[in-house]
Structure formats: C-alpha cells, structure tokens
Amino acid sequence: MKRLATTMLVVLALTASSCGTSEETITIYSGRTENLVGPLLEEFTAETGINIEVRYGQSADLALLIDQEGDRSPADVFISQSPGAVGFLAGNDRLRPIGGDVLELVAPEFRNANGEWIGMSGRVRVLVYNEDLVDPGELPESVFELTDERFRGRVAVAPANGSFQDFVTALRETNGDEATAAWLAGLAANEVQTYAGNTAIVQAVGRGDVPMGLVNHYYNLRAKAENPEVASRNYFFPDGDIGSLVIVTAVSVLATTDAPDLAEEFVAFMLSKSAQEFFSSETFEYPLAADVQPGPDLPPLATIGVAAYDFDQLGGGLERTKELIDESGLESP
Amino acid sequence: MRVASRARSTAKPTSAVTAIVGLLFLFPLGYLLWGALNLDGDLWGTLASEATLEPLAKSLLLATSTAAATAVVGTALAVLVTRTDLPGRRFLRVLLALPLVIPSFVGATALLAAFGPGALISAVPRPQGFWGAFAVLTLLSYPYVYLPLLGRLSTTASSLEEAARQLGSTPRRTFARVVLPQLRTTIAAGTMLVFLYALSDFGAVSLLRYDTITRAIFSSRLFDRPTSLTLGLVLAVLALAVAAGERLLVSRRERQQIIGSGQTVYRLGRARVAAAAAVLVVVAVALATPILVFAIWILRGSATIGTGFTGLGDGLGFLIAPTINSAVAATVAGLVAVLVVLPVAYSAARRRGFIPEAASAAVTSVFALPGLVVALAVVFWAIQAPGPLAGLYQSFPLLVLAYVLNFGAQSMRSSQAAISAVPTQYDEAGQTLGVGARRRFLEIEMPLMAPGLITGGGLVLLSTLKELPATLLLAPIGFETLATRIWGAAEDGFYAEVGVASLVLIGLSGVLTWLLVLRPELNRR
Numbered sequence: 001m002k003r004l005a006t007t008m009l010v011v012l013a014l015t016a017s018s019c020g021t022s023e024e025t026i027t028i029y030s031g032r033t034e035n036l037v038g039p040l041l042e043e044f045t046a047e048t049g050i051n052i053e054v055r056y057g058q059s060a061d062l063a064l065l066i067d068q069e070g071d072r073s074p075a076d077v078f079i080s081q082s083p084g085a086v087g088f089l090a091g092n093d094r095l096r097p098i099g100g101d102v103l104e105l106v107a108p109e110f111r112n113a114n115g116e117w118i119g120m121s122g123r124v125r126v127l128v129y130n131e132d133l134v135d136p137g138e139l140p141e142s143v144f145e146l147t148d149e150r151f152r153g154r155v156a157v158a159p160a161n162g163s164f165q166d167f168v169t170a171l172r173e174t175n176g177d178e179a180t181a182a183w184l185a186g187l188a189a190n191e192v193q194t195y196a197g198n199t200a201i202v203q204a205v206g207r208g209d210v211p212m213g214l215v216n217h218y219y220n221l222r223a224k225a226e227n228p229e230v231a232s233r234n235y236f237f238p239d240g241d242i243g244s245l246v247i248v249t250a251v252s253v254l255a256t257t258d259a260p261d262l263a264e265e266f267v268a269f270m271l272s273k274s275a276q277e278f279f280s281s282e283t284f285e286y287p288l289a290a291d292v293q294p295g296p297d298l299p300p301l302a303t304i305g306v307a308a309y310d311f312d313q314l315g316g317g318l319e320r321t322k323e324l325i326d327e328s329g330l331e332s333p
Numbered sequence: 334m335r336v337a338s339r340a341r342s343t344a345k346p347t348s349a350v351t352a353i354v355g356l357l358f359l360f361p362l363g364y365l366l367w368g369a370l371n372l373d374g375d376l377w378g379t380l381a382s383e384a385t386l387e388p389l390a391k392s393l394l395l396a397t398s399t400a401a402a403t404a405v406v407g408t409a410l411a412v413l414v415t416r417t418d419l420p421g422r423r424f425l426r427v428l429l430a431l432p433l434v435i436p437s438f439v440g441a442t443a444l445l446a447a448f449g450p451g452a453l454i455s456a457v458p459r460p461q462g463f464w465g466a467f468a469v470l471t472l473l474s475y476p477y478v479y480l481p482l483l484g485r486l487s488t489t490a491s492s493l494e495e496a497a498r499q500l501g502s503t504p505r506r507t508f509a510r511v512v513l514p515q516l517r518t519t520i521a522a523g524t525m526l527v528f529l530y531a532l533s534d535f536g537a538v539s540l541l542r543y544d545t546i547t548r549a550i551f552s553s554r555l556f557d558r559p560t561s562l563t564l565g566l567v568l569a570v571l572a573l574a575v576a577a578g579e580r581l582l583v584s585r586r587e588r589q590q591i592i593g594s595g596q597t598v599y600r601l602g603r604a605r606v607a608a609a610a611a612v613l614v615v616v617a618v619a620l621a622t623p624i625l626v627f628a629i630w631i632l633r634g635s636a637t638i639g640t641g642f643t644g645l646g647d648g649l650g651f652l653i654a655p656t657i658n659s660a661v662a663a664t665v666a667g668l669v670a671v672l673v674v675l676p677v678a679y680s681a682a683r684r685r686g687f688i689p690e691a692a693s694a695a696v697t698s699v700f701a702l703p704g705l706v707v708a709l710a711v712v713f714w715a716i717q718a719p720g721p722l723a724g725l726y727q728s729f730p731l732l733v734l735a736y737v738l739n740f741g742a743q744s745m746r747s748s749q750a751a752i753s754a755v756p757t758q759y760d761e762a763g764q765t766l767g768v769g770a771r772r773r774f775l776e777i778e779m780p781l782m783a784p785g786l787i788t789g790g791g792l793v794l795l796s797t798l799k800e801l802p803a804t805l806l807l808a809p810i811g812f813e814t815l816a817t818r819i820w821g822a823a824e825d826g827f828y829a830e831v832g833v834a835s836l837v838l839i840g841l842s843g844v845l846t847w848l849l850v851l852r853p854e855l856n857r858r
Contacts, residue, residue: 027810033821056821057805060555061705065806068712088555160552196539199826208451209459222826226634318556326384
C-alpha cells in the first residue's frame with residue numbers, strides 16, 4: 001500500500017514536472033511588428049517548446065507601459081526598434097543585465113556597457129532621394145553638407161521620430177553637443193521640410209513632394225517591394241560618414257522577470273544563425289552576430305559607423321537630445 | 334406631497350450613481366495631475382512657454398473650424414437622407430456614417446496618396462498644413478453630427494410641421510422655422526464631439542504636417558514626461574472648461590420640446606440634382622477615394638504576396654480572428670458606454686445642479702485626450718489596484734472600461750440631446766397617475782429617447798472599431814483587432830495588407846451600423 005502510494009506520488013510528480021516544461025511561457029513586449037518578428041517567435045517555440053505570449057506596439061509606448069507597470073509588469077522580454085526606448089528603461093533600472101555567455105555573441109559596440117540590452121539587428125541611416133528630381137552627381141558627400149545653400153528647402157527630416165532622435169544622439173556622442181546643435185540649427189535655417197516619420201518621408205519623396213530625406217534604409221526597400229515603379233532611391237553616405245551610421249534594434253530582459261533563464265534563452269536565439277539570417281534576407285537589415293552577411297544591396301558593415309550609444313557617458317541623456325532638437329527651431333509636424 | 338417625496342427618493346440613488354460615474358471619468362485627469370505635480374516638471378514654465386502656446390492656439394483653431402464645418406455638413410447630410418426625396422437615400426444613410434470608422438492616420442495616408450501633383454487625382458491640391466488637416470478631419474468626423482441627427486430627425490414634432498403648413502407656411506420656411514430649432518441641441522452635442530475629437534487627434538495632423546499640441550505630447554512622451562503630462566493636463570482642463578461652458582449656455586436657451594413621428598418628407602424639386610451631387614461629392618472624397626486607394630495598394634502589393642512574411646501569403650484567414658474580436662469589442666463597448674453614462678446624461682438633462690453638471694463635464698473632457706494618454710492613465714490606476722482587482726489588468730473588462738472612458742462622451746452627448754428632447758409632461762402625467770419611477774422611465778421615457786441612445790452607442794461602436802493605443806497596451810495578450818492589424822502593417826509599409834484590412838474594417842462597420850444602429854431605427858417607425 002505504502003509502495004503504491006509512493007509510486008503514485010512519483011508518477012504525479014513526473015506528470016506535473018513534464019506539464020511544467022511543456023507549459024513554460026515567456027511574455028514579450030515587442031516594438032517590432034509581427035511582420036518583422038512573428039516567424040522567428042514561432043520558430044523559437046518549435047525549437048525549444050517554450051511558449052511565447054507577445055504584445056505588439058510602438059517601442060516608445062511599450063517602454064512607457066513597462067515603466068508604468070513597474071514591479072507588476074507581466075513582461076519578461078522587451079524587443080525595441082530603437083536604442084532610445086531600451087535606453088529609457090535602462091536609465092530607470094527596469095532591465096536586468098544579460099549573462100556573459102549570451103552577451104559575447106555580439107561585438108561590444110552593439111550592446112549596452114552594463115549588458116542591460118543587446119543589439120540584434122541594425123538599420124542604416126540613408127538619404128532617400130527621388131531619381132527624377134535629383135541628379136546622383138549632386139548628392140552630398142557628408143550629412144553635414146545638407147546645411148549648404150544648394151539643399152535649401154529640398155531635404156526632409158522627421159524630428160519627432162525615434163530613429164532621427166537616435167541619430168542625433170549618436171551625433172552628440174561622436175561630434176559633441178555644440179557641433180550637433182549647430183548642424184540642427186543649420187538644417188532649420190536651410191528650410192528643411194519636416195514630416196511625421198520615416199514612412200511619411202519615403203512616400204513624400206516617392207511622390208516628388210520633396211526631393212530627398214533622411215530615413216532608415218529599409219523603408220525604401222519595402223516601398224520598392226510593394227511598388228517597383230516608385231522613383232525613390234537610397235543613397236548611402238560614403239567613406240564612413242556619420243550620415244549613414246547603423247542604429248541597432250535591441251532585445252532586453254526585464255528586471256522583474258520570473259523566468260530569467262528562459263528569457264536569456266530567447267535572447268540567445270535572436271542572435272543565432274537562423275534568426276540573423278532572417279534579418280538579413282527577410283527584413284533587409286544588418287545581421288550583428290553568427291557571421292551572417294548583410295544583403296547584397298548593402299555596403300559592408302565594416303565600412304560604416306555604428307551607433308550604440310551609452311547613457312552613462314552621454315551628459316543629459318536623450319532628454320538633452322530632445323532639448324537640442326527643440327532649441328534648433330526645427331518645427332515638427 | 335406624496336408625489337413630491339417619491340420623486341425625491343428616486344433622485345437620490347441616481348445622483349449617487351451620477352457622482353460615481355463622474356468620479357470614474359476623473360481618473361485620467363487624476364493621473365495627469367499626479368504626473369505633472371510629482372515628476373519634477375516646471376509646471377508654470379511649460380504652460381507659459383511659446384512651445385506650448387503656439388501649438389495650443391493651432392489646436393484650438395483647427396478644432397473650432399472643423400467643428401463649425403461639420404455642423405453644416407453633418408446637418409445637411411442628415412436632413413437630406415431622412416427628410417427629403419433624395420434618390421438612393423436609404424442606401425446613402427448607411428454609407429454616410431462610415432467615414433467615422435477610418436482611423437485618421439489611414440485616412441490621411443490614403444488622401445495624401447490620392448490628391449496632389451503626380452497622384453491619382455492631380456487636379457486637387459495635396460492636403461497639407463491647416464487646410465489639409467481641416468479638410469481631412471471634417472470628412473472623417475462629420476458623422477459625429479450626422480449620426481445623432483438621424484435619431485433626432487425621426488422624433489421631431491410632426492404636429493408642429495403640419496400646423497405650420499396648414500397656416501400657409503412654405504415647406505422651406507416650415508423647415509427653417511419649425512424643424513431646425515428642434516435639432517439645435519443635437520447639432521450642438523455633435524459639434525462638441527467633433528471639437529474634442531479634433532483636439533485629441535494625432536494621426537491625421539502629424540501626417541498632414543500641422544503642428545498641434547498633440548504632437549508636443551507625443552514627441553516628449555518618453556524623454557520629457559513632465560512636459561508631456563503637463564500638456565495633457567492642459568488639454569483636459571481646457572475640455573472641462575469648454576464642456577461646462579457649453580452646458581451653461583445650453584441651459585439658458587433650452588425649452589420644452591414636443592416629440593412626434595410620421596414626419597414630413599420635403600420635396601427637393603429642382604434642387605434634387607444639386608443635392609444629390611453634393612452628397613455624392615462627400616461620399617466620393619470621404620469614402621470612395623480611400624477605398625480606391627486601398628484597392629490600388631492591394632493590386633500593387635500583390636507582387637509581395639508569399640515573400641515569407643505573415644499576411645497575404647496565407648489568404649485572408651489571418652483576418653478572421655481580428656474581425657470577430659473587433660466586432661465583439663466594439664459592440665460590447667457601445668452597449669456598456671450607453672448604460673454607464675445614461676445616469677449622468679439623464680440627471681444632467683433633467684435635474685441640473687452641480688453634481689450632474691460636473692459629472693457631465695468630466696465625462697466629456699476625457700474625449701479631448703489622445704487615446705495613448707487615456708490608455709496610460711488606465712494602466713497607472715489598474716496596476717496599483719489592490720487584491721483581486723489586480724487580476725483585471727490587461728483583461729477584456731478593463732479594455733472595455735478604457736474604451737468607455739475614452740468614448741463615453743460620445744454616448745453621453747447623444748443621450749443628453751435625446752433626453753432633453755423628451756417632454757417632462759409625459760413623466761409628470763405618469764407621476765400623477767401613481768406610476769412608479771422605474772416603470773415611468775422604462776415605459777414612457779425610454780422608448781422616446783431610444784433613438785438617441787442607440788445612435789450614441791453607434792458612435793462609440795465606430796470609434797472603438799478604429800481604436801489603437803488602448804487596444805495595443807491593454808487588450809488581453811494576443812487579442813488582435815482589425816485596427817491593430819492595420820497599424821502593424823502600416824508601420825512597416827505593408828500597404829497591401831493595410832488596404833485589405835481597411836476594406837474589411839469598413840465593410841464590418843457598415844454591417845454593424847446597419848444591423849445595430851440604423852435598422853432598429855427604421856423598424857421603430
């Protein structure tokens with residue numbers, strides 16, 4: 001009788017534990033939309049048996065949500081389209097440093113110094129231009145030339161957009177606040193056209209409303225995939241000019257997670273060969289790990305600068321970036 | 334004596350409920366106050382700075398002019414499709430409600446793609462800046478005036494019209510002197526909604542490059558939260574003041590109304606063609622043009638089908654669950670909103686006094702806030718909820734609460750107009766006959782105010798169908814709606830998918846508007 005009871009207990013315990021493994025679940029707040037990450041999440045579950053629950057939204061809004069949720073956040077992992085949003089959470093002590101083994105999957109310049117977030121793919125800043133309105137010969141050698149008279153009123157920027165703000169922050173890191181402020185003021189004085197975001201600029205350039213604009217590279221690749229006849233073209237600033245630096249998208253683990261191991265397993269998966277190949281071939285981004293090469297249309301990563309700025313080293317953080325943009329007189333839509 | 338004391342005893346629970354509902358709608362304001370005061374912001378500096386005042390002035394200019402334009406457009410359309418012999422009016426009645434369901438960022442993107450040099454229709458200038466925002470918001474939001482008027486127009490006093498006619502008044506004069514004055518409260522209610530909607534909009538104004546205060550709220554939301562929350566507070570307080578002020582004005586001029594059925598249909602005569610053309614222009618620009626653009630996106634993007642992304646590659650099956658979710662969430666939100674704000678609407682329309690007026694202003698003010706602010710306010714309070722209430726976080730009931738908080742004003746304004754149109758004599762007659770308060774309400778007043786309540790619920794339904802920020806932040810995990818699908822696709826430039834999902838959204842809202850709002854209305858007559 002006693003033995004039977006013990007056997008039953010063991011069986012019960014085994015059943016319970018096996019149920020436990022099959023019901024392992026992590027919750028992800030993803031600033032990347034389903035189109036750009038959904039297939040990877042499915043692959044992760046198929047490979048590891050770990051279920052994923054995912055909430056999609058704008059990176060900035062989800063960062064605000066996580067901060068507002070505080071200790072009670074149901075999220076384990078946060079995927080951000082921009083270093084700004086993860087940086088905001090790192091600054092508010094909402095993120096948990098990622099373990100050394102996983103961190104080392106990417107080069108140090110693609111991650112936060114404390115390991116609170118880690119880059120998983122990169123997008124390049126480009127000048128998108130309308131080939132009917134702009135002669136390739138007149139394209140600038142450097143992003144700093146956009147304040148020249150010959151570009152008066154011909155360039156679009158999106159001052160309220162996260163990527164533009166990330167770019168300005170990177171500019172502060174490399175060239176200092178003074179030079180950054182001068183460049184922004186120069187743009188404003190040069191009657192730069194302001195738009196709501198990257199997509200709005202790429203569409204406006206495609207229509208010919210404005211001859212060129214500063215955006216992330218893959219928006220025009222998407223636009224061309226939907227409409228091959230569109231007149232917009234990507235221009236990469238040459239010779240490592242900061243105008244075409246790489247801005248990383250990031251993955252991070254929340255300080256309040258109750259499943260840190262599973263969360264790190266997920267982070268490691270996003271840096272695995274298959275995930276990195278997905279970024280290269282499906283979303284036209286720069287892979288950052290596992291020796292995967294970027295698509296053939298992109299200049300090699302080694303030839304362009306990388307923005308993975310550090311909050312601690314940047315006086316005033318992103319708030320200061322916003323102040324500089326506001327003070328420059330760039331009127332946002 | 335007995336009658337009076339009974340009346341008072343029913344007033345008490347209603348005002349208690351009114352006060353509670355009013356308090357509930359003050360929670361977003363409480364969140365903004367907390368943030369503006371606690372987050373080390375420079376409250377007065379922010380308020381007085383040019384960076385606040387200039388966009389604020391632009392917001393007010395846009396909201397006022399859009400409201401004025403929709404008052405004219407919405408009223409004209411409602412009258413034409415209900416009270417005249419306009420050809421095809423029954424069909425147009427449904428079509429004209431639908432622009433409300435197009436999310437403003439989608440509407441603006443579609444109209445940008447449609448008009449301007451090199452676009453689909455190059456004769457029309459590209460919508461941009463103030464005029465662009467004014468035109469697009471007018472076309473997307475006139476249904477706030479139009480839809481409640483459909484309800485009101487079916488209950489105007491036909492006896493008065495007949496009397497006027499028998500006294501020799503021309504139809505045109507009868508309409509202007511007898512019918513139009515009866516519509517005033519409803520038009521004012523709808524116009525107020527448009528005013529608040531235009532204040533709260535971010536999607537259209539940012540794409541059309543008109544720099545309003547919502548842009549400042551959005552661009553500072555992450556890195557300068559004190560400023561963002563202070564600006565939200567400015568909007569909320571402004572809306573409170575406008576709502577309270579409008580009630581004061583209305584209370585002075587309101588008079589007893591008479592209700593009827595079997596209204597006169599006016600013959601348009603020679604104006605028939607011109608009227609039909611005008612209505613068709615609205616349908617063409619506000620509905621047909623976006624639909625045409627969606628169709629072009631779908632055809633163009635079909636080349637990208639099967640590129641490995643989710644979406645069109647696996648047929649339209651991926652839209653089934655979002656469509657069901659959208660329909661359920663919107664219907665429930667519409668119904669709950671009507672019920673929750675009814676006590677406030679009723680006591681504000683009937684009893685007046687501080688509590689009903691304050692509650693009514695509180696309900697109204699939330700609608701002026703950008704949806705993201707309302708959603709974050711709900712998160713702020715819900716995440717701190719004690720004990721079992723904490724389990725409600727990111728559940729369906731909490732999502733519905735967020736919708737009701739955000740859009741309750743729509744239902745309340747419609748209901749208020751409908752309630753104040755019901756003469757109190759009927760209730761008094763019932764009272765004299767010794768009929769209980771509940772029976773009087775359900776059997777005498779309810780049927781008379783039903784059309785207004787239904788159209789108010791219909792507005793909430795249509796707004797919920799396109800709602801985005803609260804759905805993204807507060808829905809149960811994995812709960813996708815058509816609006817979230819459209820957003821996700823638009824975010825990365827998958828315009829073919831935006832087109833498909835938008836067409837389904839417009840179709841769904843047409844079906845729901847017909848089934849739940851306009852058909853009961855027709856059956857009633």
